[in-house]
Amino acid sequence: MVEDNEADVRLMQEALRECYPRPVELTSAENGQEALALLNAGERFDLIVLDLNLPKLDGYEFLKRRPAADAPIVVFSSSWNEDDSRRAVALGAREFIRKPSNYAEYVEVVCGFVGKWSEPQTQQASRS
DSSP, X not given: OBOSOHHHHHHHHHHHHHHOSSOOOOOOBSSHHHHHHHHHTXXXXXXXXXXXXXXXXXXXXXXXXXXXXXXXXXXXXXXOOHHHHHHHHHTTOSEEEEOOSSHHHHHHHHHHHHXXXXXXXXXXXXXX
């Protein structure tokens, strides 16, 4: 998860605990620069959840500069700007999802896109 707000990272961790009976490992980077460093160092991820408004290197620049990766990228943003959505998808995000303000909806949305984009890992976790 590429997110500069620690509260949002904790919220994602709580949602993942509700979605899956076995722990899902969540690695977080505070900005696009830190996330790029992880990828360039050879770290592999099942899914990258990306905020757009980040310090040092924003989400758009991350999308432009990221190395070719197998991991799908989902932009998870509070933006309601349709241009943000179109631009992120044009730069390679698989999906643009708006962060719900209601906790129950947030958990439902997170469970949905994590299950959709990292299916093999989450199915294995739920079968074990």
